[in-house]
Each structure stands twice: as structure tokens, then as C-alpha cells.
Amino acid sequence: MKRALPLALLVLLGAGSLAFDLTLPLRLPSDQDWAEAAGAVRAGAGPGAPAAVVQIWPPWAERARLFVDAVPVVAEEDLAAADYLGAQRLWLLALPRVPFGGLVAARAALLRRGAVPLGAARNFGALSLEPWDLRAPPVATELTSRREAHEVDYVARECEQVPIGARLERRGAGSVLHLRAGIIGERAYDDGRAPLQVRAGFGTLIVRGAGWQRLDVSLPAGASAERNFAFTIASADASPPFCLQAWTTR
């Protein structure tokens, strides 16, 4: 019996591996699953519904973009820190059964940021869809354009590409200023790149190396009053493509 143990282990290993491979499709969504989940998002996105985004999980599950047409699809990697600018509701559209999917950690990250689940997850085959209330403070003014998107730190950001050395003047109200900035694409990883400063009058954001840098500062009293905001971007190296996102909340 003992002599057959290595053979038994090898057979078990082979059979187990094969079983894992052959059952993988059961853990993955079909086109119909995607279409149904997208339909559910569409149904919840009618007139009068809170502004929403679909956060896919894992962040590589971007086939969602083929199907979800009613609200923006985002592939943020750090759900605790992501801004979800302008959204009040988040649909967590996930593949809960994929290996190393980490959905539990994703939910924990949402809870950590103060988001609240609005109900149980609905399953569409191998997909799950969970509505979350982001409990985000209302946006007072968007100070930079969100027309374009640029990749900073591997995530598509709705930020405004601004030449380094430029001065940006905007006007708006709000009690807290939020600044986000970073170098677009691969230039962020250049060796020995000079640091970059975004001076905003109420604070300075330093961008060193790669990453999506953030600064949140309380503004002097008078939240309802409109005021001027001036952003000056300075660096010894003006060549990298740079992206800025700024907004205020009430």
C-alpha cells in the first residue's frame, strides 16, 4: 500500500489540477450574465437616481465595458482611497468565485472609507452586483475638466492635462479643496526625475516619482462664497505629461 502512495499522490495531483481547469468556466460569467447585470444597473440608473459608477472587481474584469452602458465603469485598484468624484452610489460588480479575487478585501476597503452597503448582493450567474452608498460629501465645484481621461499610477483618471510651468485659474465655492496630481504614463518612472510642485494658495502638493498624489485642505470660512483658485505647476523638468484634478466639496 505504501509503495503505491507516490502514484496515488501523482494521480490526485493530476486529477485535482484537471478538475480545477475544467471547472474554471463555472466560476466565470457568460455573456448572458454580463448582459443581465448590465440590465440591472441600467434599471437603477433612471431619471432621479443618484449619480452612480460601476466599480469592477477584480480590477482586471474589464469585459464589463462591453456590456455596461448606463453608468461609467471604473477600475480603481484601491477602493478605500478612490475618489469616485461626483458619484453617490457605487455598484460593485464582481466575479466572486475567481481565484485570488479578493472580494472580501474589496468590501472591507469600501467599509473603511465609510461607504455603506444598500442591500444584499444580487447574483447573475458568476457575477455579483452590490449597491453601495458612498456617503461622499457633495461636490461644490469641479475646478478641472473631466472630459478626458489619463492614466496615472495604472488607473484611468478623469484629470486635466496641464503643461508644467502653467498657471491655472478657476472660480468656485466650497469648504474643502481636493487636489490630485501625477505624471501620466511611463514617464512617471523616469530615473532621477525632478520633483514637481502644485501650489494652490491654500496648500502645496509635492509630486515625487510615480503615483497619484493627494491633498485635501479646509478652506477659510465662507463655504457658500465663490472664490478664485489659482494653481501653479512648477518643476525643474517641464517635459513629462502632467495631470491635475481639483474640486471642492461643501
Place this chain on the structure above:
Amino acid sequence: MKRLPLMMGFLTAVALSLTQADVGFVRDEGYYFSAAQSYETWLRGLPQSLAETERYWSVNFEHPPLAKLSFAVSHLVFSTWSRLLPDALAWRLPAFVFAGLLSYWLSLLALRRSRAAAVLAPLLFWCAERTFFHGHLAAFDVPICAVTAGVAVAWLRIASPLEGQGLKHSLWLAFLYGCALATKHNAWFLPPVLLVHALLLPGPARARSLRALLFLLLSPLVLFATWPLLWHDPVRHLRDWISFHLHHVHYAWEYLGRELRAPPFPIEYPLVVDALALPLPAVVLYALALASLLTDFARRRLGPDRLLELGLAGAAVLPFMLRTTPIFGGLKHWLVFLALLAPEAASLITQIAERSGLRRALPLAAAAALLPGIWQIVHLHPYGTSAYGELAGDLPGAASLGMQRQYWSSNVMGVLPWLNANCPPGARVYFHEVNIESYRAYLQSGQLRQDIRYASGPGDAQYAALQWHREFRDREPETWNAFGTRRPAFGLYLDETPQVVVYARPGSPGAP
């Protein structure tokens, strides 16, 4: 005695030639096809073209000539002259021969253990989508693997008291090592291994082997004879070749959630990549084979055959554990490591079966070892650079772990039929990682419609076929901005993981 290895070699070449049609042209093949075309033009122009050797052979000066020359000769004979084969198949034909030779020599190495091992060793090596994929390419990775195995067989023949007498064996060894030198620079590592191996052999075998080692001084003649670039100003050209590899650029490469861009790289990198990319039973068998060889080496119970296999396998992988060697391209660079462990791993399968004392244990053990790999091929071929094994959780698990999704752009094959069906006449397509040489190969092979044009970026394109790489994530938002849509029209998704995502300008045929 040699009939079984010959059969394994023949079957390998046949299997690869039957499954090559869907394999996309990898970036490097584009360069090698261009080089082969240039060398073929030189061959056809002989002897007048001798005066312009530098011009024709400077194309892809950074790699030695043998494989590319074989692609050129194959194309000249089977395509240009006889019109028997289409261009791409004619260029790739020598790759199947090299793959067949690899199986032949692996089988010969394993035959020293048992006939069953001689069958299982090549099967174990090829039954994984990564290795199977590389067997199809007009590139250097499988050819260098093959000639290294050939050098091993020739060297062991010299070390053997029964086989190794005579000048012809030493000359054959020198010729094969010359072929290795003329195939890829990995060959530079072989002489030190052979020297150490010779020194560890018992008395008479040691003397015989050391004498044979001197014959390797003749090997550069093969390099010189097959590389006309060296016929003029050889020192400069040799310096350029060596310098290119000593100062090779480091491309960004995704590994366990990190982008590796520059040294120092993780020391365990090649072993982890092997473990995650190959089918799990193969991983375990290779690991046991390595452990068995190392243990017996420590106990001084390693015979000359196994000692050489350990040495060559080690020399193949250790440079990638130095932390400074470029690591992009994954396991293709150390295929010799797997190949030279395959005979020992195959032998372990037979031993496990024999020890059990059960009837039909060998087919059962072989099936357990090979079936997951066969399934991987059936399921994923021709998308070999994307393949991951069960330890990684297959492709979705590897994507979650943050492993390199794909490379070399050949997965674009998966979206060419859609582009052919949807692009209006003369449409401009941004092919992203697909270089102009590979694009031309797709046109030439008829896999891409002749009127579809190559765009330099999303800005001047009507369609974009983006290959998912973490270091190229900026291309997707760039395409959204240029096209004014964030919704793809089509895509190649393997087990849900995005590989190639196609965008179409709104209003274009096929746009959502």
C-alpha cells in the same frame, strides 16, 4: 536504439506544423522575417552580392545567424523557388525541425534511463502551452534549447567508455557547439559547464573529455562560416554583438503586482514564473527532479549523465537569478532549464509507476502528469504567452496576482477576423504593440485584409487594437480621448482576462 527518439522528434515536428496556422507573429519574428528576407536576397544575388554583404547582413546584427539563415534558406527553397509553402510557413519550417531535434535529443538523454522515460521526457516538456507555443516560432529560444541538448548528448557520448572513442565524436561535438554559438548567446555558458563536468568525471573519462573540450576551439569556425557579417571587420561585429547583450535594455515586466523596470530583480523570479506558468503536475515533477539531482549530487551519487543535466539546467537558469540579467520574456530564456530536467522528471514518473507494483500504473501516472498540460494547450493555444497554470489559479488567478498578462503582441490574431469583417475599405488601425514587420507578415499571410492600413497611434486611427499590458495602460484612456468613447467594440478575453481590446470610432462599422 534510435528509432524511438527519431519517432518522438518526427511526431513533434508534425504536431507543431499542424498547429501553427493560428499562432500570431510575435514582435521578434517580425524582425527575424525581415532579416531572413535580407539574407535571402543576399543568397539569391551571389556571388555579386558578396560585395554588399555588410548591407544585407547588418539587419538584426545583434543575433548570430544560424536560425535566421535557416529561415531564409527554407523560404528560398519552399516559397521563392518551389512555391510549395506560403511565406510564413516557409520561414517557420526550420523551427519545427529544431523542435523535432529537441525531442530527439531529449529522448536520447532519457533513453539512458528507460524507454518509457524516452517517450515521457519530450512529452513532459511540450505538454504545456508556454513551451508548445514557443516551438512554433521562427525565433531562437527553442533552437538554442535543441542544440544545447544535442551538445549534451554528444558530450556524454565522449564521456562514455563504450562510445566515446574516435576523432569523429569530438568533431561532432565541436560542430554542434558551433551551431549553438551560431544560434544564440546562451551558448557562451556551455564550455564552463562542460569543463567542470569533465573535471568531476573519473580518470579515463576525464582525460577523454578534457581532450574533447579542446575541440571546442574549432567551434567558432561554424559561427564564422555561417555569419557573412564576420567575413568583413569581424572584431567590430563581434564586439557589437556581445556589447548589445551586455548592455541590453530592461523592459517593464509585471511580476506579483509589481512592475519590474530595473535591477535588482527578485532572485527567485525564474523559479516563481515557472511554478506559476506551467501545469501543476509538471511543476511538481520538475521540482522533484531538481531536488533529486541536487540531493544525489550532495551524496556523490550522481552519474555523468545526470551530473551534466544538472549542470546545464543550472547554467540555464542561474544567470536569471543574478538579479541584474534582463528578465523580460519570461521562461523562454531558460527553456533549457526545463528541457534538461525533463529526462529526470520523466524517469521519476516511471519509477513512481514501477514502485506501485500495480498493473497499468505507467499509463495512469503518465496521464496524471500530462493531461493538465494537454488541456492547457487545447484550451489556450495559440495564446501561449498568456498561459498560467493551476498554482496561479490559471489566467484569472494570475491576473489577480499581478503577473504579466501577455507579451510579443501575437494575441492580436484573436481580433483579426473581427477587423477583417468590420473595417471599411482602407481603414486605419492602431495595432499598438504589433510592429510594422509583424503587420506586414499578417498582410503577406492573408490573415489581415490587404487594404487595412497601419496607424501610428489612436489619433490617426479609425480602430484601435490595444494589447493589455500594465506598462501600457495609458494607451486605453488615450484611445478613449481620441475616439470619444469608452466602450470597446470587441475584444479577445481569455477566461475573462482582457488580452486585446478593440475600439472603433463611433459611427464606424462594428462600433457599439
